[in-house]
Amino acid sequence: MEIIERLEKKFPNRLELNFNTPFELLVAVVLSAQERDEKVNKVTGELFKRFKTPKDFAEADLEEIERSISSVSFYRNKAKYIKEISSLLVEKYNGEVPKSLKELSQLPGVGRKSANMILYNAFGVNEGIAVDRHVLRVSQRLGLTKQQKPEKAEQELMKIVPREDWGKFSNLMILLGRYICTAQKPKHWECPLYDLCPSKDL
Known part of the structure; x- marks a missing residue:
């Protein structure tokens, strides 16, 4: 204490990642793997003007997402994760970010650490550290x-x-x-x- x-x-x-919604935080956390928050914020500032919802990302061409995040490390893998996550959210969760550690940590590119981070900073939920x-x-x-x-x-x-x-x-x-x-x-x-x-x- x-x-x-x-x-x-x-x-x-608070985190140093910029976000306005749980979904924006989820995307930012995926992008932040082995990347500086400062650079992620620069990318998401433009990214979220173009793609606003999981449906937008799910329906976008993978190459278009790749181009939008090409300045971050491992952008091809991250673009794939973001598109897959968005499709899952639309199909399985009515476009909403799930609020449980188990469901979040099973999303592509999201492990236990990231799930804990999202749960607390988006929903105020403490399921782990x-x-x-x-x-x-x-x-x-x-x-x-x-x-x-x-x-x-x-x-x-x-x-x-x-x-x-x-x-x-x-x-x-x-x-x-x-x-x-x-x-x-x-x-x-x-x-x-x-x-x-x-x-x-x-």
Whole structure:
């Protein structure tokens, strides 16, 4: 709780991806795999003017989607995922993004981490903790887990972080890892958790 309280004073409890609807967040999360949020936001700014709904993406030519997202990494695979996801949403979910971890994580290009991220940030639902590379690294440095695999780390973190704070914890830890507790040369002097950190002298 102390960690969360301190981080809340330093960072906003939100993702850096721009979105207005759950579907826009879903698309942005797919595009953000191994890509900077800044670049994704630049692409989606134009993309969502052209394609507004799952039906729009489902009916579009794959090549047209590819051209619209060609500046992001692995754009061909991501275009395929987005078109497949959109078709599934239209056919199976009446064009709506499902609100369960099981259904979301079964969509093409969406794993458990992404599903957790979407559930909390789009719907305020806490079904798990989104453990990306930043959350994993910072959690290890803070001594919250020794696990190397995100799925195992998530299970440990879910036992010590109150359920109502799971999504918030992930959002805040992502920002801490991105801007202060970086992989190389962490900025100890800027860290609000410095005095709590068992790794500060390493």
